[in-house]
Amino acid sequence: AQSVTQPDIHITVSEGASLELRCNYSYGATPYLFWYVQSPGQGLQLLLKYFSGDTLVQGIKGFEAEFKRSQSSFNLRKPSVHWSDAAEYFCAVAMNRDDKIIFGKGTRLHILP
Amino acid sequence: DAGITQSPRHKVTETGTPVTLRCHQTENHRYMYWYRQDPGHGLRLIHYSYGVKDTDKGEVSDGYSVSRSKTEDFLLTLESATSSQTSVYFCAISETETGRKITDTQYFGPGTRLTVL
Numbered sequence: 001a002q003s004v005t006q007p008d009i010h011i012t013v014s015e016g017a018s019l020e021l022r023c024n025y026s027y028g029a030t031p032y033l034f035w036y037v038q039s040p041g042q043g044l045q046l047l048l049k050y051f052s053g054d055t056l057v058q059g060i061k062g063f064e065a066e067f068k069r070s071q072s073s074f075n076l077r078k079p080s081v082h083w084s085d086a087a088e089y090f091c092a093v094a095m096n097r098d099d100k101i102i103f104g105k106g107t108r109l110h111i112l113p
Numbered sequence: 114d115a116g117i118t119q120s121p122r123h124k125v126t127e128t129g130t131p132v133t134l135r136c137h138q139t140e141n142h143r144y145m146y147w148y149r150q151d152p153g154h155g156l157r158l159i160h161y162s163y164g165v166k167d168t169d170k171g172e173v174s175d176g177y178s179v180s181r182s183k184t185e186d187f188l189l190t191l192e193s194a195t196s197s198q199t200s201v202y203f204c205a206i207s208e209t210e211t212g213r214k215i216t217d218t219q220y221f222g223p224g225t226r227l228t229v230l
Binding site: 042043044045046100101103104 | 117153158
């Protein structure tokens with residue numbers, strides 16, 4: 001069965017600094033990959049998704065993610081974080097278009113002023 | 114934002130009592146889902162529906178049942194609540210064209226915080 005791992009439970013960065021959140025998946029073929037964000041007290045919001053094609057995916061709120069097949073990774077990046085980016089971020093994976101989405105356990109992002 | 118509401122938003126109940134959570138959508142999306150979110154576990158799928166009266170189990174379905182009598186409403190029932198069901202419950206919807214395109218974008222509701230004493 002596929003699984004998704006987010007190695008970092010918490011990450012703290014300074015406002016204006018760059019950000020990279022890690023996500024690794026285990027599955028033989030190319031999965032469908034997602035990043036969601038959850039602000040405190042809110043539901044999840046889709047940031048971006050990768051199904052096929054260009055391995056660098058642009059999302060909302062200035063985020064991007066890069067699919068690297070050789071590393072089984074789909075890391076989320078942002079060149080300069082804002083205090084409003086403080087939230088929990090979830091990576092998710094599905095084996096194919098007809099399969100359920102499996103979520104990672106999340107990475108909580110803290111922003112220092 | 115997608116039109117998804119959940120009710121109640123907060124509930125405290127006692128062990129052994131029945132509880133029903135409601136998810137209502139105004140988007141006319143075919144697929145609806147119930148997840149629970151617990152610290153250290155992320156989101157886990159409880160049940161989902163791919164049409165009126167069509168439902169299926171997710172990875173943590175024990176102790177839960179669902180019903181969908183109308184496109185817009187998806188009910189989650191805990192027949193006899195237990196303390197292990199204390200959690201935040203999220204409803205989600207996704208639009209589909211044909212078939213079970215579960216990986217279409219999901220939109221999430223605001224959540225229901227349930228405490229079972």
